[in-house]
């Protein structure tokens with residue numbers, strides 16, 4: 399599969415789609431071409447913005463991405479949308495559901511929408527997504543929105559490929575407040591109560607509740623803001639961008655975005671090394687043999703985990 403780099407840089411959609419298919423492929427030859435391609439574009443200068451959008455199923459992420467995406471395009475941006483759904487295979491229901499929901503946006507020539515592979519790739523959910531973002535940026539999309547379900551590892555992984563993380567919550571989600579410490583404080587740069595059109599008073603009180611909690615939990619005055627919106631009725635979206643853009647631009651100017659991206663790359667390095675070792679452990683015959691021996695010895699109390707691990711690790715370096 400040959401990718402015409404010039405066409406990609408010119409923003410040709412078919413070339414972009416083809417390039418993404420190439421980097422998603424697990425065929426070793428494709429991987430080689432993909433690495434060559436990624437190598438050629440790694441120093442491509444760009445002032446891009448990568449924004450993660452997370453929240454429980456049904457909170458309105460896809461609807462928000464569509465409304466927000468249209469708004470960004472109206473300001474002159476070109477917007478790529480990558481949707482990760484770890485709960486369903488690509489051909490399965492919910493990604494298709496998302497696609498129909500983003501009907502308007504998908505018709506827009508300044509938008510590019512693509513589901514991202516959900517599993518079974520080295521580096522987990524977000525590895526290919528990160529490479530896909532880079533391809534989209536080379537093709538001229540200056541803002542990428544990554545939609546991910548706010549559960550477990552995928553959210554964690556997505557936080558490691560974006561510059562800014564937006565969390566959507568529902569009005570009246572007081573019980574969600576329990577998770578505020580580990581979830582929200584760790585990831586979110588901005589929290590938005592969606593569906594305010596359904597019950598504006600409830601949305602406002604939820605906003606207050608979260609804002610107070612964040613203020614109390616914060617050690618300085620840098621705590622995240624909480625806003626309300628209606629993705630469906632297109633209310634509050636402008637204010638969200640005003641605040642997000644201000645933060646993103648400040649981080650670009652101070653060099654924080656660049657620094658963060660480098661740190662993300664280093665975390666990927668560590669993750670990929672560990673995964674590579676795990677794959678060797680599972681696929682290499684000698685490793686497998688030693689591992690099975692170790693299991694039995696531990697069960698028979700003939701060896702400790704420490705001793706067995708030392709023996710297996712020796713195989714990695716032989």
Ligand SMILES: Nc1nc2c(ncn2[C@@H]2O[C@H](COP(=O)(O)OP(=O)(O)O)[C@@H](O)[C@H]2O)c(=O)[nH]1
Nearest residue numbers: 455456457458459460461592593628629630631
């Ligand atoms: N009333 C109202 N409904 C909304 C709003 N945003 C999304 N929805 C509805 O909530 C449902 C789930 O939305 P969806 O975008 O698929 O949520 P996702 O699972 O988080 O991607 C759909 O029926 C939407 O039409 C909103 O702002 N107000």
Ligand SMILES: [Mg+2]
Nearest residue numbers: 459460496545
């Ligand atoms: Mg969705």
